[in-house]
Amino acid sequence: MTQFSDERGAELRELFFETAQELLQSLNEEALKLEKHPGDAEIVRSIRRTVHTLKGDAAACGYRELSESAHELEDALAVETASSHTGLAEVAFTAADIFGSMLNAYRRRAKLPSAEPLRKMIQQLGKASSSEKGGKKKAAKTSAAKAEWTEYEKLEIQNALKQGKRVYHIKAEIDPRCAMPIAARQLLLNAVGAVGQVVAVRPETDSPANTDRLELLLASPLSMEKVTAKCRIPTVIARAGVEPIKGKVSKKSAASENKPKEPNGISSEPIPKNTFTSAAEEYESRENLHLGAVAENILRVDAERIDNVLNLVGELIIGKSMLQQAFQELTKHSPKESMRGRVADAMAFQSRVLNDLQRSVMKIRMVPVEQLFRRFPRMVRDVAKQGGKEVDLIISGQDTDLDKSLLDAIAEPLTHLVRNAVGHGIENAAERARLGKPTRGTIRLDAYHQGNQVIVEIKDDGSGIDSQKVKSKALEKKIVSVDEAERLSEANIIALVFRPGFSTADEITELAGRGVGLDVVQSVLHRLKGTVEIETHPGQGTTFRLKLPLTLAIIKALLFRVEGRLYAIPLNAVAEIARAKESDLHQVDNYEVLQLRNQVLPLVRLGRPSAQPAQAAGKIFVLVITVSESKLGLIVEALEGEEELVIKALDDQTVSTDLVSGASILGDGRVVLILNLPAIVERYANSRPGQIGAVASGILLSHADRSQTHRPVVEAQP
Amino acid sequence: MNRELHIVGFQLGHETYGVPITSLHEIVRVPEITAVPDAPDYIEGVINLRGKIVSVIDLRKRFGQKKVARARRHRILVVEHKGRLSGLIVDSASEVLKIPEGDVEPAPQVFREGRLNCVTGLGKYKGRLIVLLDMAKLLEYSGPNQALADVEERQPATNARGAAAK
Numbered sequence: 007m008t009q010f011s012d013e014r015g016a017e018l019r020e021l022f023f024e025t026a027q028e029l030l031q032s033l034n035e036e037a038l039k040l041e042k043h044p045g046d047a048e049i050v051r052s053i054r055r056t057v058h059t060l061k062g063d064a065a066a067c068g069y070r071e072l073s074e075s076a077h078e079l080e081d082a083l084a085v086e087t088a089s090s091h092t093g094l095a096e097v098a099f100t101a102a103d104i105f106g107s108m109l110n111a112y113r114r115r116a117k118l119p120s121a122e123p124l125r126k127m128i129q130q131l132g133k134a135s136s137s138e139k140g141g142k143k144k145a146a147k148t149s150a151a152k153a154e155w156t157e158y159e160k161l162e163i164q165n166a167l168k169q170g171k172r173v174y175h176i177k178a179e180i181d182p183r184c185a186m187p188i189a190a191r192q193l194l195l196n197a198v199g200a201v202g203q204v205v206a207v208r209p210e211t212d213s214p215a216n217t218d219r220l221e222l223l224l225a226s227p228l229s230m231e232k233v234t235a236k237c238r239i240p241t242v243i244a245r246a247g248v249e250p251i252k253g254k255v256s257k258k259s260a261a262s263e264n265k266p267k268e269p270n271g272i273s274s275e276p277i278p279k280n281t282f283t284s285a286a287e288e289y290e291s292r293e294n295l296h297l298g299a300v301a302e303n304i305l306r307v308d309a310e311r312i313d314n315v316l317n318l319v320g321e322l323i324i325g326k327s328m329l330q331q332a333f334q335e336l337t338k339h340s341p342k343e344s345m346r347g348r349v350a351d352a353m354a355f356q357s358r359v360l361n362d363l364q365r366s367v368m369k370i371r372m373v374p375v376e377q378l379f380r381r382f383p384r385m386v387r388d389v390a391k392q393g394g395k396e397v398d399l400i401i402s403g404q405d406t407d408l409d410k411s412l413l414d415a416i417a418e419p420l421t422h423l424v425r426n427a428v429g430h431g432i433e434n435a436a437e438r439a440r441l442g443k444p445t446r447g448t449i450r451l452d453a454y455h456q457g458n459q460v461i462v463e464i465k466d467d468g469s470g471i472d473s474q475k476v477k478s479k480a481l482e483k484k485i486v487s488v489d490e491a492e493r494l495s496e497a498n499i500i501a502l503v504f505r506p507g508f509s510t511a512d513e514i515t516e517l518a519g520r521g522v523g524l525d526v527v528q529s530v531l532h533r534l535k536g537t538v539e540i541e542t543h544p545g546q547g548t549t550f551r552l553k554l555p556l557t558l559a560i561i562k563a564l565l566f567r568v569e570g571r572l573y574a575i576p577l578n579a580v581a582e583i584a585r586a587k588e589s590d591l592h593q594v595d596n597y598e599v600l601q602l603r604n605q606v607l608p609l610v611r612l613g614r615p616s617a618q619p620a621q622a623a624g625k626i627f628v629l630v631i632t633v634s635e636s637k638l639g640l641i642v643e644a645l646e647g648e649e650e651l652v653i654k655a656l657d658d659q660t661v662s663t664d665l666v667s668g669a670s671i672l673g674d675g676r677v678v679l680i681l682n683l684p685a686i687v688e689r690y691a692n693s694r695p696g697q698i699g700a701v702a703s704g705i706l707l708s709h710a711d712r713s714q715t716h717r718p719v720v721e722a723q724p
Numbered sequence: 725m726n727r728e729l730h731i732v733g734f735q736l737g738h739e740t741y742g743v744p745i746t747s748l749h750e751i752v753r754v755p756e757i758t759a760v761p762d763a764p765d766y767i768e769g770v771i772n773l774r775g776k777i778v779s780v781i782d783l784r785k786r787f788g789q790k791k792v793a794r795a796r797r798h799r800i801l802v803v804e805h806k807g808r809l810s811g812l813i814v815d816s817a818s819e820v821l822k823i824p825e826g827d828v829e830p831a832p833q834v835f836r837e838g839r840l841n842c843v844t845g846l847g848k849y850k851g852r853l854i855v856l857l858d859m860a861k862l863l864e865y866s867g868p869n870q871a872l873a874d875v876e877e878r879q880p881a882t883n884a885r886g887a888a889a890k
Contacts, residue, residue, distance in 0.1 A: 321775060571759060654777045656760070656770065665761050669770060669777045677758040677772045 018189045021196065021306075022067045026109055029060045030102050034384040037098035041387075044095070053098055054083040060105065066192035072108045075101075075121040082128040097127045099384070159206040159223065163251065166205070166225035173205070174233050178220045178246040191220055194243055197236050200304075202226025223251070309410060312370050319364050320560065320652035326357055327649065327673030364560065371411070375453045375462065376404035378413055382424055382451060389428040396435055396446040397428050403453040408460050412554055415534055416462065419527040423464045423550050424449065426524075431468035431548055441545065443467070457578070459536075460554045467547040471540070473499045480505070500540050504528040532684040535561075535576065535667060537633065561653060563670075565646035565678060566629065569613040572678045573642075574651060574670065575629070579683050581637065583645070584628040600628055600639055609639040610690045633687045640686075653680060665689065727825045731847065733854060734801060734817035736783055741814075742821060742847060742854045749802040749809055751817050754794060768813060773802060780811035786862070805859045812862075821854060823847040828856065 033056050040049045061076035079101050083094075100123060107119045163173050176198065180190045195204060205223040226233055234248045333349060379401050390397040432438075432447030439445050450465040473496055480486050480502045486494070494502075506525040531538045536554040555561070555576075563574040584602055591598050591609065598609040607630065628639040651670035656679075667682035731742035757769040757780055766785040770777050780800060784791060792815075800811040831843040842861035847854040 324775065656777060656779070669758075671772050671775060671777070675772050676756065677770055677777060679758060679760065679770075 018193055019067055022063050022192070023109060023113055025063060026060060026105075029056050029063075030106050030109070031380055032056050033060075033098060033102045033105075035380070037095045037102065038383050038387060040098065041095040050083060050094065054080055057083065057101070063192070066195075067189065069108075069112055071118055071121065072105060072112070075108070075124060076105065078125065078128050093127070097124075099388075100124055100127055102384075162205045163223060163225070166203070167251075171202075171225045171227055172230070173251040174202075174224045174226065174230065174248050175251050176220075176222050176224055176233070176246065176248050178222075178243050180220065180243060190243065194220060195222070198222065198224050198226075198233065201228050201233060201236050307370075309371070312367070316367050316371070319360075319367050320654075322360055323364070323560065323650055323652050324671055324673065326353075326360055329353060329356075329673075331673040368409070368556070369407075371409050372407035373410050373413055374404060375406050375408050375413065378417055378420065379404045379451055379453075382421075385421065386424065386428055386449060389425055390432075390447075393429055394434055395428065395432055397432050398446050398448050399451065400448060401451045406453040406455060406460060408453070408554065409556065412460075412534060415530060416552060416554065419530045419538075420462065420464070420552070422523060422527055423552075424451070427464055427466040427468070427548070427550075431466035433469050455556075456553075459578075460556060462552040462554070463549060464552075465547065465549040470544040470546055470548050471500055471503070471542040472544060476500060476502055500542060503540070504538070532664075532682065533667075535682070537684065561651055561680070562648065563651045563680065564629070564648055566627065566642040567644040567646060568642050570643075572646060572672075572676060573612075574649075574678050574680045575631065575640075575683055576680075577648060579631045579633060581630045581632050584630060584639070586626055586628050588624050588626060598641075602628075602630070602639070605637075607637060607639045608690075609641055610686065611641045612686075613641070613643065631683055633683050636687065638687060638690070651678070651680065728822045729825060729828065729847070729856075731821045731823055731854065731856065732801070732817065733819045733821045734799070734814040736787070736815050737789055740852060740854050741783075742823075742856050743801065743803060743812075743859060745820060747803045747805060747859045749804045752800050752802060752811075754798050754800055754813065771800070771811060773809065773811075776809060778802060778809045778811050780813060781863075782813045784813070803859060803863075805863050808863075810863055821847075821849050823849050823854065 033053060036049055036053045036056065040046065040053065043049065057076050057080045061073050061080060064070075064073040064076060079097070082097075104119065104121055104124045108121070110116070111118045166173050178194055180194075195207065198204060201224075203225045205225055207220070207222045224233065228236075230248055230250055234246065238246060330353065333353060336343065336349075337346060382401070383399055386397055386399040427449050428447075432449070433441070433443075435445040438447065448467050450463070452463040452465070454461055454463075477491055477494075477499050480499075481488060481491055485502060485505050491499075503524050504527075528538050531552060531554075534554060536552060539551040539553070540548065541551070542548040562577040564577050564580050565572060565574045567573070584600070586600055591600055593599075594606075598611060600607045600609055607628070609628065627642050627645055629642060630637060630639050632638075649672065653668040653670055656666060656669050664685040665682055666679045667685075668680045670678050670680060672678055730745040732745050732748050733740050733742045735741075752773070755771050757771055759769040760767060760779075763769075766782055768780045768782045768785075770779050772778075782791070795815075797816045798813060799817045800813055801817055802809055802811050827848045828845045829848075830845050832846075842858050843855055844858040844861075845856045847856055
């Protein structure tokens, strides 16, 4: 029993951390708004509301320090409501940062950071406002303290009733066996909060009163039975009574009379007089916040459970291809079988449903990129301020859906790119004025679907990347040799910024372009089977484009053979398939190339080079692939067709290789390795055959193959 | 308090080795093995174990013994270590041995280095010596000697082809 409630407690804390993050996010957003419109009382109120909620939640979970700091800030903000203060936004930012680091500390059970800077700022705020106001506030507090339901709450009840909602008076008794009564209380609040709006709670969230009884007022569109059902939480709530409140306030206050007296009175929210007038509109804005949650009936589900379902769908897809294979064999064996048509129909139906199932499950994992984008306005502001720049951030496409795991994975690279764009992309105001640009720089963040991919774009209107500087830097860092550098195209030179070790922190300032840790960005994208592209126009700005697959779980793939072994690559990377004879291939500069129509296509030989001249006339297949805008041909021996593959991770500890991104099982039980194309291209680009006549090849050879082949290769040297 | 160790014995060349029965998942015939490029030499590849992809280690190579042609009696011991499945190719596997704890001697110093670093002890069983293996070291450890041997082997190939250069 105790273990169960412990579990509840952990779940609750997890929930708190999640909602707290959201609260901090909205605190940041509101602070940004306040910075733009200083002295807007509505924004200040909404900040105060956010801080208040955070305070309550933190207290419920027993995080005293956070709750206290939030309380101090809330008080300061209440004082501040009437007189606008320019420093208020700054205080809110500091508060968001400090609260954030406190949350982190709680989560890791680490030492708490000091809230001293915040306290100082709050004190300054307090000094700025007159002491008279402080007195008033206190008076308001004490006068309201004796009321059962405060004026404000009564007003809200009436508002809710007017809008046709039902208001319920819920009395709940917390199970005495429940180990965490404070948490239980929050659990109940969350449960009813999901179906309506909690207007009032007795005892108050932060009051030290006995907490095994709980009364609350709930405005909800649901029927009484449903609300009662919501309140029944086994092992946590022992008894819950729900009674509807109808009609006039007078009747309701009568109803509230029979509730037990609180031991030390009720400390109401310190509401200054002037907010009363706007209580109705405050209610409205609050309602807007809550209505979405009520209407959509959202479930919070552990991501692992969805992954399990997705895995099962994967198994089903393997099953489907098993069936198809068996059916093909059946067709071969007995072509006159009369049942064939019916089986084929049933299979077609099954595969259609399976596709729908797969898509629906995948959709569960999708979240809008807004979850990620919303953290950037604050960051852009901070970085711009540090660098003494003026930067506007324009966000669009935030409704675009992306797999949650992908979203989490690109958070860091994207942050990096945005930071770079502000830090190094946008010039300072004076420089911009000199160049005849508007002094405020603009960064655009956009996300959209394109075919089977999601594209996230970061575009700045800054100085762009100077290819000459990149080149000289690359030469200096010995990333490329002099004659190599001469041959590189403009685009290839820019792409050098993705090379590891291209730039380190102390060189950022010298270099007009960027390059700090861009190799990290690229490696993350490769791991996700995505790509990153740069488009830059000197003097006009730079665009980074992250291309991501829709999902990580299932891909359409092309199967082929190299050295008799089966491999697969994602079908969307294949531009075309060409046939050629060995004799059609030419050698240029140690690289094999194929002339395909009017283009010269560099080739990657995945297997062994064919040494015997007898094979020269043999036919081969060339898969033309596009990776990061570069075209390459893969030489393969035979094609095996196209198939939907469920990606299974390779045991990364023992068989770790960047060449293979995963494996899959075919209908007949064979294992096929899925190649990681960006890694192959990189391996190819980095391979510099030292000797003339020795072409780059054999990327896919295993260790055993190598030891067999290496002798003939050595002998082939002149 | 004379506890017994339950050991699954298997043959590799002339020797009998043993792994704790608790770490054994199952024993299967050797199916088609898919080679993985770039993997260490003792990794034979991956197999499909009823829908799961399991990497397979050739114990002969792991211990630096000569490779032999695959025979019908060869088996794959699927062992579980920290929730992960791995396969070990062995010459044959048959018996479950019960060895009293007192009959197990610590591994001689010479075994603690090189490719046999995963030996935890030597068990005596009916006049035979059973080499007891430690799963953790066998599956996780690739020590300096191992790495060094790999580099030395790979060096000429790298020069010749340059394909492995990174």
